[in-house]
Amino acid sequence: MPTRADINYFGAGPALLPTEVLEDAAKALVNYNDTGLGIAEHSHRSEIATTIINEAKADLASYLDIPDNYEILFMQGGGSGEFSATAYNLVGAWVARKHKELGSEDSSAEKLKSAVKNLKLDYIITGGWSKKAAAEAERLFGSEHVNIVADSRKSNDGKFGTIPEESTWNLSKDAAMVYYCDNETVDGVEFPQFPKSLEPKGDDGPIVVADMSSNILSRKIPIQNFSAIFFGAQKNLGSTGITVVIIKKSLLPQPSVALMKQLGLPIPPRILEYEAIAKSNSLYNTLSIFDVYIAGRVLKKLLQQYPDKVQGQQAVSESKAQLIYSALEAHPSVYKIVPDKTVRSRMNICFRIQGSDAAEQNFLKQAATLGLTGLKGHRDVGGIRASNYNSVSVDGAKKLASFIGTFASQGGNQ
């Protein structure tokens, strides 16, 4: 009968939540702040809910240093909802911009149509999630409008695990967006920093969209370089059920439905339209206030814990990852780290045990007896994956590093 203290969980998500947040949430679920009603029962349009939403937004903005010209949205549908939503909405914003540039004279209609023929959505493919996002864009907009900037499988035997050199990237000239996934969970590949070639140039605003579902709140982000950033809450922020979008306010307005249809472009279902969600302060439809409450509690805790905000968490994340990678590197004959050293994820540490599948089974089994769980690799690739999200403690990382050493020294892979 293990308690929470007995378990160090390294699952890829949903992730651990801080025990004190869960204990508070448990109380709030039954009777929130002595109101006689639980937090999941209070109306999403009550003052209580509005306060929870606005505080969570303000605390996220403070922790990540999000400037005022960006809006924060709470939505549903996770990363898979958002990779569709970013494509719909940023193509809309691109059309709105073109439309404004060309003016509304009769002759402009043809010019706009011809501009749309060259519409491009750029995708950098470095793992399973960016691959899925690009496939969805092809499905919604047609492959003629999707440009694969780079695909790390091309120079790596069809496998993920690298990020192609920026000098080889094939960026479009006037893309509606450039999409990438900042941390790929399946193969453990993370962008070491914001790509140089995607920095906004001159007067042109940013056009970059990033999926940060698995590494948000773990390092400083140059927000002004992005059109939009999104992430599911369930890894570093809170519980499954809400998805957060940080989007530049000037990109919210959408062209008329009539114009989009005339141009042969798809429009989002209303629940994926950022403009509608922003106008209603994330209450276009019923939002899970319980999930926003949990996220809010996690943020308060992080703000309290790290006076220098996300940079404080960044130092901890890096040192935890370093502990585990060093333990693996100390035994190169036993462990093979999956991705290239330069693009190793701090969040999902993927490795194989040299020898046999049985050795990996043995590793998982022995780890579990020590309370080190959730270590099985993604079903598509196998192997071992230690997910090192914010709620994994330094102590937990140390225990795993120590076990990695012991397993190797004792010839666990024999």
Add this chain to the structure above:
Amino acid sequence: MPTRADINYFGAGPALLPTEVLEDAAKALVNYNDTGLGIAEHSHRSEIATTIINEAKADLASYLDIPDNYEILFMQGGGSGEFSATAYNLVGAWVARKHKELGSEDSSAEKLKSAVKNLKLDYIITGGWSKKAAAEAERLFGSEHVNIVADSRKSNDGKFGTIPEESTWNLSKDAAMVYYCDNETVDGVEFPQFPKSLEPKGDDGPIVVADMSSNILSRKIPIQNFSAIFFGAQKNLGSTGITVVIIKKSLLPQPSVALMKQLGLPIPPRILEYEAIAKSNSLYNTLSIFDVYIAGRVLKKLLQQYPDKVQGQQAVSESKAQLIYSALEAHPSVYKIVPDKTVRSRMNICFRIQGSDAAEQNFLKQAATLGLTGLKGHRDVGGIRASNYNSVSVDGAKKLASFIGTFASQGGNQ
């Protein structure tokens, strides 16, 4: 400092949850079944999660008597997501059927195109929710494809509160779907039973879609009459965050994206595609297992409480509604019930207090001092609304009925 026992909450949703379910959920949140991990932390792909999902599906099927040729899906996005999703998916199913009927010869392509010119989505508008659903269909498919079968405002001074006679309905001949909202929460209008004219005829399958977000699990439903039924969990089933779809399995397969585009028809973003959700047993993307767990606990409780399943709950729902309506009817000079008597909702009891706005304020204030809360009418229409969902106890309904009597006798509206 009220406890849960002090409060009888009549809010329109999210609604009350049974206290014992919340108490169990509070424990599960911290440490689920002594696993050392909370229920929101376990992977949605774990055996624990699969068991929770499959049991909730089986219990829902048992409680509502859902036949084997229907699939149950857990999704995100609420009613507003689903009124978009039903339109996308049922138009897809309609095209798939036409395509099959016409065969794949070259000459069929033109016939299919011409059939699509006559594509109709039928909407019966009886309140704010069906109105929004029809507007979304017009937005996605174009108003030429949306047929308003009936609109209760037309014969009622522009206001909702009635359901037009079936004999006046203008149903399309070969609609892809006929959509209605079984219970409208804003004005308190509920279909008294399944509409005669929508019953499936001869060999033709059903084409009816109903939004049952606000009255599911409160009465027996003739499932076989429906293509699809959907509802958010947060009123009668569980907590905000999951949405349930009950859909006839034969309607799941969608035509190719290429065919839909050729026909100029929109396709759903992948997260709203029923076929994808069904194939993955509702795990196409990360599902909130916490919310499915809560729904599952509520269902277990209902199954235990009512040996004759939903019919048992139906009797209770009706008697609770009767208590409140009778109290209102006893004082016709004080209370004006909003909808027509024949279409009064058992779930949302909407009434005005004759006299002044101040009298309504007074009613709300006095009610609150007795722990009768959540009674304020929807912001679009004002007045009083007592939402009488499953978790409102008979005792709670009695207390409200008694207060309605006292307020009137004491001349509370003077």
